[in-house]
Amino acid sequence: MSATLEPRHVKAISRNRRVAGADPDKRHQILEGAHAVFTARGFDAASMNDIAAAANVSKGTLYVYFEDKEHLFVALIEREREKQKQGMYEALAEEPGLEQALTNFGSGLVRLLTNPFALSAHRIVLGVAERMPDLGREFYERGPMQGAQRLAAFLDQRVAKSELAIDDTALAAAQFVDLAQSTLMRPRLFNAVRTPPSEDEIARVVGEAVAMFMMRYGVKKP
Amino acid sequence: MSATLEPRHVKAISRNRRVAGADPDKRHQILEGAHAVFTARGFDAASMNDIAAAANVSKGTLYVYFEDKEHLFVALIEREREKQKQGMYEALAEEPGLEQALTNFGSGLVRLLTNPFALSAHRIVLGVAERMPDLGREFYERGPMQGAQRLAAFLDQRVAKSELAIDDTALAAAQFVDLAQSTLMRPRLFNAVRTPPSEDEIARVVGEAVAMFMMRYGVKKP
Amino acid sequence: MSATLEPRHVKAISRNRRVAGADPDKRHQILEGAHAVFTARGFDAASMNDIAAAANVSKGTLYVYFEDKEHLFVALIEREREKQKQGMYEALAEEPGLEQALTNFGSGLVRLLTNPFALSAHRIVLGVAERMPDLGREFYERGPMQGAQRLAAFLDQRVAKSELAIDDTALAAAQFVDLAQSTLMRPRLFNAVRTPPSEDEIARVVGEAVAMFMMRYGVKKP
Amino acid sequence: MSATLEPRHVKAISRNRRVAGADPDKRHQILEGAHAVFTARGFDAASMNDIAAAANVSKGTLYVYFEDKEHLFVALIEREREKQKQGMYEALAEEPGLEQALTNFGSGLVRLLTNPFALSAHRIVLGVAERMPDLGREFYERGPMQGAQRLAAFLDQRVAKSELAIDDTALAAAQFVDLAQSTLMRPRLFNAVRTPPSEDEIARVVGEAVAMFMMRYGVKKP
DNA sequence: GATGAATGAGCCTTCATTCAT
DNA sequence: CATGAATGAAGGCTCATTCAT
Numbered sequence: 001m002s003a004t005l006e007p008r009h010v011k012a013i014s015r016n017r018r019v020a021g022a023d024p025d026k027r028h029q030i031l032e033g034a035h036a037v038f039t040a041r042g043f044d045a046a047s048m049n050d051i052a053a054a055a056n057v058s059k060g061t062l063y064v065y066f067e068d069k070e071h072l073f074v075a076l077i078e079r080e081r082e083k084q085k086q087g088m089y090e091a092l093a094e095e096p097g098l099e100q101a102l103t104n105f106g107s108g109l110v111r112l113l114t115n116p117f118a119l120s121a122h123r124i125v126l127g128v129a130e131r132m133p134d135l136g137r138e139f140y141e142r143g144p145m146q147g148a149q150r151l152a153a154f155l156d157q158r159v160a161k162s163e164l165a166i167d168d169t170a171l172a173a174a175q176f177v178d179l180a181q182s183t184l185m186r187p188r189l190f191n192a193v194r195t196p197p198s199e200d201e202i203a204r205v206v207g208e209a210v211a212m213f214m215m216r217y218g219v220k221k222p
Numbered sequence: 223m224s225a226t227l228e229p230r231h232v233k234a235i236s237r238n239r240r241v242a243g244a245d246p247d248k249r250h251q252i253l254e255g256a257h258a259v260f261t262a263r264g265f266d267a268a269s270m271n272d273i274a275a276a277a278n279v280s281k282g283t284l285y286v287y288f289e290d291k292e293h294l295f296v297a298l299i300e301r302e303r304e305k306q307k308q309g310m311y312e313a314l315a316e317e318p319g320l321e322q323a324l325t326n327f328g329s330g331l332v333r334l335l336t337n338p339f340a341l342s343a344h345r346i347v348l349g350v351a352e353r354m355p356d357l358g359r360e361f362y363e364r365g366p367m368q369g370a371q372r373l374a375a376f377l378d379q380r381v382a383k384s385e386l387a388i389d390d391t392a393l394a395a396a397q398f399v400d401l402a403q404s405t406l407m408r409p410r411l412f413n414a415v416r417t418p419p420s421e422d423e424i425a426r427v428v429g430e431a432v433a434m435f436m437m438r439y440g441v442k443k444p
Numbered sequence: 445m446s447a448t449l450e451p452r453h454v455k456a457i458s459r460n461r462r463v464a465g466a467d468p469d470k471r472h473q474i475l476e477g478a479h480a481v482f483t484a485r486g487f488d489a490a491s492m493n494d495i496a497a498a499a500n501v502s503k504g505t506l507y508v509y510f511e512d513k514e515h516l517f518v519a520l521i522e523r524e525r526e527k528q529k530q531g532m533y534e535a536l537a538e539e540p541g542l543e544q545a546l547t548n549f550g551s552g553l554v555r556l557l558t559n560p561f562a563l564s565a566h567r568i569v570l571g572v573a574e575r576m577p578d579l580g581r582e583f584y585e586r587g588p589m590q591g592a593q594r595l596a597a598f599l600d601q602r603v604a605k606s607e608l609a610i611d612d613t614a615l616a617a618a619q620f621v622d623l624a625q626s627t628l629m630r631p632r633l634f635n636a637v638r639t640p641p642s643e644d645e646i647a648r649v650v651g652e653a654v655a656m657f658m659m660r661y662g663v664k665k666p
Numbered sequence: 667m668s669a670t671l672e673p674r675h676v677k678a679i680s681r682n683r684r685v686a687g688a689d690p691d692k693r694h695q696i697l698e699g700a701h702a703v704f705t706a707r708g709f710d711a712a713s714m715n716d717i718a719a720a721a722n723v724s725k726g727t728l729y730v731y732f733e734d735k736e737h738l739f740v741a742l743i744e745r746e747r748e749k750q751k752q753g754m755y756e757a758l759a760e761e762p763g764l765e766q767a768l769t770n771f772g773s774g775l776v777r778l779l780t781n782p783f784a785l786s787a788h789r790i791v792l793g794v795a796e797r798m799p800d801l802g803r804e805f806y807e808r809g810p811m812q813g814a815q816r817l818a819a820f821l822d823q824r825v826a827k828s829e830l831a832i833d834d835t836a837l838a839a840a841q842f843v844d845l846a847q848s849t850l851m852r853p854r855l856f857n858a859v860r861t862p863p864s865e866d867e868i869a870r871v872v873g874e875a876v877a878m879f880m881m882r883y884g885v886k887k888p
Numbered sequence: 889g890a891t892g893a894a895t896g897a898g899c900c901t902t903c904a905t906t907c908a909t
Numbered sequence: 910c911a912t913g914a915a916t917g918a919a920g921g922c923t924c925a926t927t928c929a930t
Contacts, residue, residue, distance in 0.1 A: 127349020571793020
């Protein structure tokens with residue numbers, strides 16, 4: 001008796017070990033489907049049915065892994081943010097020349113922001129920001145705000161080294177971030193331009209941003 | 223006698239001119255209700271029921287004045303845009319000093335963009351831009367893009383007068399517009415900051431924008 | 445004073461003379477519009493709005509002349525029936541040969557029944573017969589039943605003259621009516637055939653009907 | 667042991683085979699409700715709400731099993747047609763005497779056509795034939811037209827055997843079908859007569875039809 | 889845990905009818 | 910009497926969520 005486990009028991013045991021919605025593969029699978037559907041349709045127009053189908057999972061399973069539609073969406077946003085932040089700040093950590101660091105950071109930022117999913121995420125989060133202010137705030141704080149803060153910290157270092165002369169590095173960082181996107185991000189966000197900017201465009205705009213920034217905050221060397 | 227029209231006649235005349243759904247008061251009333259509900263909930267979460275209630279009008283009446291929910295929404299957006307554009311470009315038409323003109327324009331712009339309805343309109347339009355790209359494009363072109371173009375035209379004039387040295391005035395205009403909003407617009411849009419910026423904040427940020435802009439593009443006088 | 449009537453009084457007087465919905469022109473105008481719309485859409489899919497527009501009359505006026513949609517429809521059916529019955533029974537009144545009389549009556553009947561409005565009326569009345577049994581019965585009694593009765597009366601005369609030998613002239617009349625339509629009416633009613641039968645087809649089918657009828661009920665002359 | 671399937675397994679298997687909306691019991695249940703409501707009210711006046719209530723099923727479930735109201739209705743019509751066609755053509759296949767075959771076929775036909783649901787189906791299909799011509803055509807082709815064609819084929823056989831002399835068997839078949847219904851079907855269809863014809867009435871009318879038919883097309887034997 | 893059929897609240901829209909002018 | 914804006918009940922349909930299996 002003890003030698004043979006009937007299938008039923010095996011299942012019972014393995015079930016006991018599991019926590020609700022803890023199969024990472026299935027979770028991943030669901031998020032992939034959700035990504036596709038939310039991206040294509042926006043929050044409200046995306047149906048749990050579509051998501052279940054896109055994820056190749058039953059509708060019920062969705063609710064095993066995520067409390068409801070909103071939680072699923074938030075989890076997706078969080079995953080995507082983490083995924084995309086990777087490598088974003090390397091430009092600031094390495095030790096190239098100051099202008100080169102800014103150029104690398106700026107163009108990385110623009111590439112990140114103008115890619116389709118980042119745009120979708122922005123649109124969706126902004127679209128629900130009124131109803132779900134916490135989601136909006138969190139998205140802002142962990143995304144754009146954090147980017148500016150890291151850049152500000154970088155600028156602080158360079159001010160300390162007397163390579164830059166900046167009173168308010170927080171503002172300066174925001175200025176640079178905005179300059180780098182000038183002309184490129186907004187029309188994409190409104191869907192008025194359907195293709196990501198070319199590398200040449202990025203280089204030109206970021207180049208101008210660096211030039212302007214240095215002219216304002218750069219320290220002239222004798 | 224013949225010089226005065228009795229009220230009865232006036233009404234009769236105005237009634238004859240009337241087209242279905244053309245009572246301007248009722249139309250206004252509906253748009254007010256729609257404004258309130260769309261602003262509070264976004265496009266999808268706003269129900270025609272709620273809008274009818276908010277406008278103190280029957281559901282059927284909504285459809286006498288507007289073809290459907292989307293048309294109502296677009297009409298609202300258009301009305302608000304017109305309402306808010308008034309006086310926006312005066313700063314560029316008057317003849318104060320160059321820096322003063324930029325300062326006035328920049329602070330006007332920021333005040334406009336950070337007020338609650340402009341934010342709502344932005345959020346809603348962005349939220350549906352994926353599904354309604356035409357609306358997104360139009361909103362962009364008639365709003366942000368037009369603002370930048372007018373500023374670019376202004377810059378062209380000043381370049382012609384040798385007060386500024388700018389290669390690409392379109393880019394320069396976008397840069398100024400972005401600098402003027404730095405720090406102020408984005409957190410508002412994400413609903414991470416719930417109150418409009420103070421006049422002092424605006425003055426500071428716009429001041430920095432003007433300073434940076436002039437340092438980059440200004441022509442030094444001997 | 446008594447010599448001049450102010451317009452107001454004139455109106456008051458003329459108004460007093462009128463009975464509700466008694467302007468025959470307007471009534472006719474409304475029925476024309478109703479005809480067009482009911483015919484094109486059927487009872488339920490026809491809206492009072494459409495009818496008002498088609499009749500070039502305000503929606504309110506509809507209700508001055510007809511109690512409600514159903515009464516309007518019934519009035520229309522009645523008018524059309526009268527309109528179309530004209531001349532139907534002449535063939536039976538004149539004194540041609542027996543077979544010629546049957547042929548004329550039969551082809552007149554088929555022409556009447558397969559024309560577009562008669563088909564529409566049939567369809568509509570049948571479509572609502574479940575909900576409005578009185579309308580169905582009345583339509584039947586004043587239309588098809590009456591036609592058969594008149595033919596039966598005609599047959600009675602000819603039986604009296606020993607031109608025909610029929611036990612049950614009511615049944616014989618119905619048989620002839622059905623034979624005359626064989627093949628022609630049903631597919632039209634179901635909209636499976638979109639054009640009225642040609643005169644040749646009518647002649648052939650009615651000819652066969654007469655032949656069959658005479659073979660069964662005709663009295664052989666020595 | 668291996669020979670018997672435990673219920674659990676049976677269910678598991680049947681569940682795996684299941685497609686959305688394929689539970690035959692529920693489907694049947696819905697069709698029953700739809701039958702009741704459509705029959706009582708006609709197509710337009712029948713609401714999905716009523717049908718759901720009559721079927722003891724939620725409104726949503728209706729849409730799991732049927733795409734929309736029209737598809738539900740068509741499915742119902744099809745089911746009823748199949749249900750009622752059973753046994754219709756047996757009379758023509760068996761080998762009784764010619765007149766007996768016609769009599770059996772004719773009375774079967776009349777019984778079928780004058781029963782309440784067939785009448786309802788006719789009324790409904792005719793009522794919507796203007797707006798849904800395909801449904802009308804299909805109903806006609808698979809119902810009345812097919813009946814006439816089968817009879818025509820039967821007549822062809824008997825012509826080949828020299829039992830009948832018919833030029834146009836298609837027309838002759840239609841004639842017989844119409845004669846068999848004379849007096850019985852039309853008043854029922856218009857709801858002018860509320861009860862099905864008695865067997866005696868049927869026998870009399872069909873008898874007359876056969877007599878007339880044979881007199882016209884029968885081959886006299888020496 | 890996984891499934892997907894079932895639910896029912898709620899959505900947008902239409903339309904017969906009313907009524908102030 | 911004529912008008913047509915306004916009404917609000919009702920319609921077809923969708924969808925997030927639940928729950929028996």
